[in-house]
Amino acid sequence: MRLLVLLLLVLVLVLLCWTWTSSAVVRIPLRRMSSVRSRLRTRGLLGEFLRDHRPDAFNRRYAQCFPAGTPSLRLGRSSERIYNFMDAQFYGEIRLGTPEQNFTVVFDTGSADLWVPSVYCVSEACALHHRFKAFESTSFRHDGRMFGIHYGSGHLMGVMARDTLKVDNVTVLNQEFGESVYEPGAAFVLAQFDGVLGMGYPSLAEILGNPVFDSMMAQKSVDEDVFSFYLSRKQEGELMLGGADQALYTEPINWIPVTAKGYWQIKMDGVAVQGMSSFCPRGCQAIVDTGTSLIAGPTADILQLQQLIGATPTNIGEFLIDCVRLASLPHVTFALGGREYTLTAEQYVRKEMLGDRELCFSGFQTVDIVSPEGPLWILGDVFLTEYYSIFDRAQDRVGVLGPLLVHVGSVYR
Structure with missing residues (x-):
């Protein structure tokens, strides 16, 4: 009998230990999907796209549509932007608002902003993706600032907001993010992701405010201020938050x-x-x-x-x-x-x-x-x-x- 009690106590301790260690890190599956470049090539449109989306040509065509002084539209600024969504293939899921609204994003260490399309977006690209409905979220907070981001072969413009963000079982309160209302050109039309979640340092952000992982650190949402990527050539990948x-x-x-x-x-x-x-x-x-x-x-x-x-x-x-x-x-x-x-x-x-x-x-x-x-x-x-x-x-x-x-x-x- 005493041996049985001892075994039960050991089992309880093992279960408690397993529960603690399993919550120490968060695993976010990353799906591998065909890139924008591959889809354009299959349709015979890649050459035309690359010609029309050169930074200089794109700026001349669309710069007047963005707020005056948008930093990312300055001459030469495009060469500083690393993120190449044309070849992006690994996407994961996040949830915004209360009740939750689902979005597919690229977890990108080469940028620092979070944005998703807005329900008020007027571009064709937004109509083909999940769009954030601010009026349905009870935790939504309007910001009022406008932003513009240039990603090398595509631009977007929108308004700032704050809301509850969930990445797997990690909750971030009052997270600043961008609602895209204008995504000109064909770049985002063929993208199989809705938005981008940047994981670079705050100084890289075009949008003022804390990047998502900085918010997680500030709110102590992860046990360690560490994240890691497993990217597979032929299979799904994984992002781990906290270890x-x-x-x-x-x-x-x-x-x-x-x-x-x-x-x-x-x-x-x-x-x-x-x-x-x-x-x-x-x-x-x-x-x-x-x-x-x-x-x-x-x-x-x-x-x-x-x-x-x-x-x-x-x-x-x-x-x-x-x-x-x-x-x-x-x-x-x-x-x-x-x-x-x-x-x-x-x-x-x-x-x-x-x-x-x-x-x-x-x-x-x-x-x-x-x-x-x-x-x-x-x-x-x-x-x-x-x-x-x-x-x-x-x-x-x-x-x-x-x-x-x-x-x-x-x-x-």
């Missing part, structure tokens, strides 16, 4: 200090193409960005890298690779925090079907971003699908681990 999943990686955490608190910017020791050439041998700056699917870098370096991997340019600025040659292409290695992270051709090449034909595209692209520390590289999803990433706001550092374990059902191996 990291040790079942997903195989090495000790390689912590790299943040060098500038805007983007998640770190020092990169160098980039090397197997047996051929290296870039930024004295080190350079890189941004770890879940909102950019590709790996980007300065034009001169990326064009040379494309030649080294045998990629040839198309008339719309993409780079094609012969799918038959993948096994013979060189590896590309990124040195971070004293360790090397290598991508094979199978990992840095994007494969897409166009009808019954398979196309192979380089996973590298040119983006010229100047910072006080020099030109910036961007480590997007092509890198992050192979290496687990942890973002630590408490100590301002990024943890890079890998290679990722393979996810099979509910088992990682």
Whole structure:
């Protein structure tokens, strides 16, 4: 009898411990869906879209529709915006208001604003997505400020608001966010997400106010001021708020200090193409960005890298690779925090079907971003699908681990 009581007490303690640890972190499933670029290519509209949505042409066409002095429309400002929604593929769910209204968003470490379409939006894109109905929410608070955001190949304009936000079982009270009322052009029409939830530092925000994760930290909604991303090449991904999943990686955490608190910017020791050439041998700056699917870098370096991997340019600025040659292409290695992270051709090449034909595209692209520390590289999803990433706001550092374990059902191996 005493043994039975002891066993019951142990069971209760185990259950209590399990309950505590399971609430310590929050898991948000991330669905992988076809990107705007892929959908445009399938419809034969990609070339026209890229021509019409160049930042200079787009600004001239739509700048008069935005409030005077909108910061993101200043000449040259577009080059500072990293977020490339054309290639975004990982989306998760959030809920706004009371009662809750559901939205699909990109959880983006390359921006810091939260916005969703408003029911009052007049654009075609809004009609095809979930729209926030302020008049149905009893916890809604009107703000009155207007905002405009430019994302490189698309703009949006709206009004500020406050309401209760829920991300899985985490509740954030009085969260500032934008209600988009104008989304010109075709960029958001084909997007399979409603809005964006930025997870960068507050200084990156176009909208005044706390980014969502800052609100979570201030309201002590998570046990640790840490979040992490598992992005899978072929399956669903996962965002964890408040910690990291040790079942997903195989090495000790390689912590790299943040060098500038805007983007998640770190020092990169160098980039090397197997047996051929290296870039930024004295080190350079890189941004770890879940909102950019590709790996980007300065034009001169990326064009040379494309030649080294045998990629040839198309008339719309993409780079094609012969799918038959993948096994013979060189590896590309990124040195971070004293360790090397290598991508094979199978990992840095994007494969897409166009009808019954398979196309192979380089996973590298040119983006010229100047910072006080020099030109910036961007480590997007092509890198992050192979290496687990942890973002630590408490100590301002990024943890890079890998290679990722393979996810099979509910088992990682």
